[in-house]
Amino acid sequence: MQTSVSQNKLVSGFTDKANKALGISKQDALISKSYLAVAFIALLLGGLLGLLQGLNRAGLLELPAWLNYYQVLTAHGILLVVVLSAFFTIGYFYAGLSHTLGGLLPKVRKIAWIGFWTKIVGFVLVVIPILMNEASVMYTFYPPMKAHPMFYFGLALIVVGVWFLAAGAFINVANWRKNHKGEHLPILAFFATGVFVLLVGATAFVAVEVLFMIIPWSLGWVDTINVMVARTLFWAFGHTAVNIWYLTAVSAWYVVIPKVIGGTRFNDYLTRVVVIALVIMNITGGFHHQIIDPGISLPIKFMHVFMSLAIGFPSLMTAYAMFRVFERTGRRKGAKGALGWIKKLPWGDVRFLSPFIAMAAFAPAGAGGIVQSTNQLDQVVHNTMWIVGHFHLTLGMSVVMTFFGVSYWLVPYISNRVLTPKMNKLGVIQTIIWTIGMVIMAFSMHTAGLFGAPRRTSYTTYGDFSASLGWDPYMAAVGVGATLLLVAVIIQVYAVFNMMFFAPKGTTEFPIAEVEADEAKTPYMTERWGVWVVVMLIVIAMAYVLPLTDMIVNAPPGSPPFKTW
Template sequence: METATAPAKITNVFTNRGTKELSLPKNERRLVMSYMYVAFISLFIGGLMGLLQVLVRSGSFELPWGINYYTILTVHGVILGLVLTSFFIIGFQNALMGKTVGYSKKQLNWAWIGFAVMTIGMISAAITVLLGKANVLYTFYAPLQAHPVFYIGITLVVVGSWINAFVNFRQFYVWKKNHPDEKSPLLAFMVVINMLMWCIATIGVASAMLAQFIPWSLGYKNTINVLLSRTLFWYFGHPLVYFWLLPAYMAWYAIIPKIIGGKIFSDTLARFSFILFLFFSIPVGLHHQLTEPGLDSTWKFIQVILTFMVVIPSLMTAFSLFATFEITGRKKGYGGLFGWLKHLPWKDVRFLAPFIGMLAFIPGGAGGIVNASYQINTLVHNTIWVTGHFHLTAATTVILTFFGIAYWLIPHLTGRKLTKSVNRLGIIQTILWTVGMLIMSTSMHIQGLIGGPRRSDYSDYGGTAQAAEWGAYQMAQAVGGTILFIAIILMVYIFIKMVFFSPKGEEEFPIAQEEDHAEFTPKWTENWKLWISITIVLILFAYTVPVMDVIQNAPPGSAPFDWPIGNS
């Protein structure tokens, strides 16, 4: 789409607006679809494991054939938290880059190499987990020890994602070089921010793998510095959450407005909120370790404060979305204080699924603030409240938005139409997901507040009164989880239908444009050197002393534990 350009009198702003859309050639579509296949297969396997978990924890079901509970727990976490998310995100982002800045042949070849490396890594890790050789949960906390291939596989997934990231950086760089005075397409800008954050964050997990886990699991080192490994994991683990969330935000800021027939509220606001996410997603990992002995409370407190800074771009996003809905509604003639709500396309699953995702982020975000509030964290730490929390944020906000994206992206890639019947099925799927998650997540939150533990296999804890209180909530989780699994089967059916059976046609790739008279975006938004420098300074500030402390005053190293869970 051609966009408006005004005479360039003022030099500190970009004078172009909106995004010029490119078409996605067949080979680019094939690349993105390859990611989608992995993502939806993962959804089915991971969902099945989730169902088994809630059934076991209800106390009325035992796993057959001697299957270890911690195997299914690990499969669930790894395949949904790491595989489904990273494959969907990188596939989606590749589509966005192809649509806005395009691929050269060489870049596309490298993107395929990235996919291959990720897939090889994923399959290697999956085999060890399925064989029960890596029952270490998705956090793979030491001293639980998995088979070396598990760690090598995860490392390859990260390396593959880096290859993809550098392809994205290169695409962006080449586009900027060819359009020196133009503002970059908003979605490409957002992809670059997300991949920058990902690259910086994964340095933590990569160094833990290379310096600690792999040599330790191969037997080259007898012991491991547990505290260091956990600190490096959470240096990566928290930005991982934002790596999931930012692609959902990309859709909210720059795709949903088009679906509802509106325009982007503010290009500058969207870019600035992403820049703030880059700053404040990483130097905050210690808020996952607030009960960890061996870390100075001052640095925990500093990272708690930095964590709260993320509230700012989150609320900016909330404001921007409400404003988009209201402005669009009022333009369509809907008056009154909330009359504009009526214009929203409630019967369009491309809108409904992400919208419910947005709503889920309100309690999700509020719960996150509770989790990060130092002392209050003691109330919920390691309880199933936390599980309930990330099933709202990751498994509802993020996943429902991803489903919302899939309803137009998959048909667009396969050259088919989103039919009325698929749309209707999608709405049923969204409602099932919402009901199932409402039951499961709410009961998890309540059970957590009365002390119910997360992660652990079913136990009546010797018949204690407190454990007896948890029973009803665990049953409710089994009910919610079952509804969710039905929703997953429906989603997989919809996916298959959209890939193979829907009628041929051209489905729109909705990219929102700016208002014709929108304010120009300032050039400082693309001061990459400054944004990267601030990010690095914040990380060095927040992490140098605690990490030095953990290394210099290291606790005694731990020998591996491979039983009762681990590599047993």
């Protein structure tokens, strides 16, 4: 029996040789470079705004009259949750597709550029009303708060841009499969396919919300809007978006990290099953963001708890897989005893250290997520700083620190430069500062939330009310954390642009780990994306038909627009 390994090795051997000889083509590199450059500029701006918020909530900084707290909050959310994550994900996966599929097709490159500029125009349209204080609706833009219509047109263009990128990725993958009949898609391209399927599925919901509900309402063509339906459509998107960034990070954990530590990847079949499971079950999980929304009956909420917790299962598989790979690699390097392998991990290598801390952070972050999916527990923390702490752990550590770790080889790779030991050291320092800052900030946010400090509010002592004064020490710590984080942001952005334009020339490897030598062949069913997409659609239909029909048929009178700021 021919194992998948020999096949994979043949294929990867060939592409490896081609890529070693040629590296990434200049045109493909330019696409990824542009995306990463936008991503890290967004990080700098978003980080700066984060510091303003942190200092405001710490009671140290009163924002001037021309700069509204909610304006800052909106921009911070959009720059970091949407721009940084989306642009990084696309830049990373397009580099990955180019590397593993033997280069992007010329028409795919064209599509990628059209998508890029559509997104940029969209972002400009989004940013203008935010700067004019006409769209301080936060990144969730819940109706009945109404922003300037231009804000929503911008959002629609961003979605169109994403669809271009997804189409490009699918065309490249289909072309590769035509030329490699019966072979399994290279693992990184497999992750990319899952990510782009989810991006299309998720943005379809927000497109319906924006195009058919919010835009007619914001232009005054209709008087009222169904708030519950809008929120539900938003979270089908919002939850999935966040999970897409997480799946992007997970792809690096499975594929890249084993190579960086000098090992092999976890079982190929199970890896692909994790991707498929995450794709099928993800969008339905969005409902748990509404677990304490009124107007949804308890049995529905109860059933959706299962759908949300179901996503935890592939995450637990991932946790097991990672530590299995670490242990196996450590033992092969001669580690002894139960925990000896820990010493064999390359702690001084930023490409490992940063993603490792990201993974470790996912333990408390995931546990917090399970807490919030539980109705009764969520009632205590839902509208408090606890939630803010939670998503700074998941996004600000698990996702973003993986992205940072990736940047230390991806940026040199696409720029034909190298990661110098000095830059590696700077990266380690940056990782440590970011970790300390985020731990302080997230811990204080969680604690202040448990004591009742609300989220999405500017600084206030509620007339020096005693209970709210008790939050102050924690909120001061948030300010300290935010300051450290901005220092780390500046170092990270400096590192990225230095590696992109100034680091010494040379070749950097795109680290993709091989499978174990004696691994059984992965069944071909993992490659049947058409079937998985239909299963995903059926699961989504089953999950959303029930609440949406109820919200539409039994809707209260809709809401007129409000400007609350």
